[in-house]
Amino acid sequence: MNNFLFVAAENDGIAKCKAGGMGDVVRDVPRQISERGDRVHIVVPSYSRLHQNGSFKTHLNIQLRGITYTAELYEVIPKKEYKNVHHYVIHHPEIEAGDIAHIYHNDPKEPFYTDAIKYIIFCTAVAEAIKKGSFGRLDIVHLHDWHSSLLLFLKTYHPAYSVLKQIRFVYTIHNLAIQGIRPFDNNYSSIKNWFPEIPIDHRGLMDYRYQDCINLMAVGIRFADAVHTVSPSYKEDVLLPSRPPEFIGGENLESDLQKANNEGRLFGVLNGSNYANIRVAETGNIYRNILKAIFIWLQEESKKYKADFLAHTGEKVVEFLKEPPSFVVSSVARLTEQKFYFFKRSPESLITILEQLEKVNGVFILLGTGDPDYETLFREVSYNHKNFIFINGQSEDVIDSLYLETDLYIMPSLFEPCGISQMLAMRNGHPCLVHQTGGLKDTVKHLKTGFCFDGESYDEKIRNMNEVLAQVLDIFTNDKTQWKKIQDNARKMRFTWEKSVDDYYKYLYSINP
Template sequence: MKNILFAASEGTPFIKTGGLADVIGSLPQALNNQKDTEVRVILPLYENIDHSFKEKMTKITSFEVPVGWRLQEAGLYKSDYDGVTYYFIENDFYFGRQGIYGYFDDGERFVYYSRAVIEAMPYLDFDIDILHAHDWQAGLTVAFSNIMQPKPGMKTVFTIHNIQYQGWMTPQAFNDLMNIGAEHYPGLEWHDMINSMKAAIFHADKITTVSPSYAEEIKQPYYGEGLDPLLNERSPDLMGVINGINTDDYNPSTDPHIAAQYTTSRVKKKENKVFLQRELCLEENPDIPMYVAISRLVEQKGFHLLERVLEEFLQENVQVVVLGTGDYAFEQSFSYFSTRYPEKMATILKFSEPLARQLYAASDFFIMPSKFEPCGLSQLIALQYKSIPIVRETGGLKDTVEPYNEITGEGNGFSFANYNAHELLYTMRYSLLIYSRPELFKPLIANVNRSKFSWKDSAKLYSGLYDELV
C-alpha cells in the first residue's frame, strides 16, 4: 500500500481560482480507485471556504510553527469528502482574509504553510510514503522535507502546473523566515533571490508537469521562465502526465445547467444553441456555426491573435461568443465588436459556471489559441460537450487535440503551429469549410464523440511513478 500526501494551495470543492484546484479535487479520487494507493490532501483553511464545509471539519490538534524568530500557532482540522480525507491548516493571521493570492506577504504566508505541513505530519493518522507538492505555494514543503527528514525514507514529488509563477522572495527571507542552516541557502537561491519553485525542483526526487509536450517545452529558454538550465539538469527525473477532467461532473447527459441534456446528439446541441442565441439576442438559427471562447482575457491565452482577425472572421456567416474577464484592452475590444455586430457576436465580461456550461453545450467550435498552455482543461471540457477545439500546437493542447485530416478521417479538432493571427484565421475558415460539408464533418464528429480524458489513465501513470519511488 502506498500512502501519498498531496500538498497544495487550493482544491475543489473547498476553494478554487483555477485549474490547480480541479486537479487537486479530482486526481486523488482517481488514485484512490487504484487498489494499492491512498491519497490524502492538506490545504490552508481560508476564510473563503464555505461555512457548510467548515462545520463538518473536526479539529485534531494545535501546534506551533517556527517562522523566523516567531512561533505561529496552527490549528489542524480534518474532513472527508467523496472518499478522500482532507486536512486543513488554520491560522487567521495568514489565511483569515478575503481571496487566497495577491497579498504583499504571499511569500511568508506560503513559507508558513509549507513548514506547517511538515510540523503537522506527526499528528496525522497517516504513515506517509510520498509527499506530493503542487506549484510554488507548496514547493517549500519538498525542500523542508528533504532538509528536516520528518519521516526517514519519505520520498517527494513536485508537480509544475505553471512555471510562470515561481514564488520569488528577497534573499533576506532566508534568515527571516526559513529556520534552516545557512548551508541550505544554495538549494533555495536562484539569481540572488529565494525561489520557491527552484527549491522544489532542486530537492524533489521526481518532478512532473501537466503534459508531455510541456515537459519538453520548459527545458527551452522560451518556455522555461529562467529555470530551463535546472530542468535540463534534472531531465532524467522529469516527466509529463496529461491532466484529466471529472467526467461525472462535466457530463452533458446529466448537467443541470444546460437547456437540453444529451450524450452525442447534434440535434440536442442545436437546441442548446437556439436557447443561447435567444438569451444573448443573437440571430436565432440552429445552422449558423457558433464559435466560443471561455477564458481569462490575457495575452497568454492568445487573445491578441483573435482580436487581430475578428473583424475579418465576422464577415462570414458565423457567431462568436466570448466569456471572461481580464485585460481592459481586450474587454473593450471584444465589447466593441459585439456592439458593431450585435446579431453575430456577444461578449460577457464576467465568469459564470452555469453560463460556461451552456456555452460548451451550445457551441460548435471552441477557440483556444494560447501562446503557451501547460495542459489546459477547457479543450478537454469542450470535447466532453462535443464542441470541436481550435488550438495552437503548444503544451497540453498539442497532446490532446489531433488536427483533423480530411483524407484519412483522423483527428478530433483543428490546430495551427505558429503564434500568428492569420494562421488562426486560416484555421477557423478551414473549420467553417469542413462544417459546411457533411461528408467531412461527420467523421470529425465521430472522432470527437470518442475522445475521452478522464483521470483514469493519468492515475495509472502517477501510480507507476509512485511505485518507482517506493
C-alpha cells in the same frame, strides 16, 4: 496500503476551493488512488473561510520569525465521499482569502508578496502536521506548483523537519510561468524574515535572473524526487529556452529541468478528464442561461462598475432568443497573456475572425474575467461588433452550456502545459481550434479530432490561425460528412485519469500499481 499526502493551493474536491485546472487534478487523482486501495490525504489552506464547518483535529505550533505561530488543522466534508480519501484545511488568521477566486492575492507592486507570506505559514504548518503524524506514516507527498514547494526547503534545510527526508516527494508543475520569486532578505515576505535561524544557501535557492531572490518554482524542480509536467509535449517544450512570443519553453528554468531530466527525475504525464458524474446543463438553454447570469450580476454591488456593459451584452443576447446564430464559436478562460496574447497584441486577428463568422451568421462567445487590460479590449470589441458576445463574469451554468452547445471551441493559448477545456469540449463532440503547443499538441489532431495552427514566426501563427478558421467554416458549410466525422472522432477521444494515474504510479511514485 500506500499512504499519500497531496499539498496544494486548490482542491475542487471541496466546495469553493478552485481557481483553475490545478483544482481539478487535486480532486480527481486522489479518487483514482483510492480505487487502487490506497489512502490519500489532501490539505489546502483554509483562506479564513473553508474551516468554518470543519472538524477540528489539532493545533500546530510552529516557529516563524523567531516567535511561535499556532495554526489549526481541520478535516472538512468533501463534495463527494470516497473511501480512504480525507480532505483537510489549515487555518491561521494570516492565511487570507485573495481577490482571485477568493484564493490568490494580486499584488501588482510586489508580486507574490501576500501569497508568499500565507504559503510560508501554510507549508510550515503542513510540515508540523506530518511530523506530528496527523496523516499517519506517509509514503508519498505530492506537491503542486510553487505554493507548496517550501516543504522541500524545510525538508532540505530545517533541522526540526528532518523527518521529511524519509518520504518520497513528487512535484507537479501546473504553470511554470508563475514562479513565486521573493527576496532572500530585507523584506517582510523574505525567507530570512520567516526563518532567521536557517543559513541561506543562495546558490541552491536563487533565481538566475534576480540573484538576491529565492525562486520557489525552482526549489520544487531542484529538490523533488520526481518532477512532473502535465503533458509529454510540454515536457519537451520546457527543456528549451523561451523565445517569446514565438515559443514559450523553460521560462529561465530550462537548465534546472534539463538537470532533472538527465537525472531521470523529469516525467511528462498527460492530465486526464472526468468522464463520469458530469454536471451538465440542458441543451437549448444557452441564451437563457446567459441572460439569467447577467440579471444576477446586475444586482450585485461588486458589478456596478460594469453594469452598462452587462446590460449591453444582455440586449445582444436577447436577439438570439428569436433568431439564433447558425454557427457558434466559444472560449472559456481567465483573461491572461497565456490564454489570449494573440488577440491582445493583434486585435485585428480577432476582428478577422468576427468578419469570417459574420459571413455564415456566426458568433463568438467568450466568457472570462481577469487582467483589466484584456477586459477592456474585449468590452471595446463587443461594443463595436454585434457578433462578439463577451460574458465578463463567471457562471457554471453558462460554462456548461458553452461546452454543451457550441459548434467550435477555440484555444489560441500562447503556451498550454496541458489544458482541460479542449477535453471538456471534445467530450461533448465539439471540435477545437488550438495553437499547436504543449498539451494541446497531445490532445487535438488536425482534421481528425479538431483543427490546429502553428508557424515559425508570430506573424505566421496569426495568419495561420485565421486561415484555419476559414478551413473550419468551409468544412462546416460545404462538407457535412467530414464535419460529422471530426465531431464523432472528438467525442470518442478519452483522456482518462485511470491511464494517467497508472503512469503516476510507475514514474512519479515508483510504486507497482
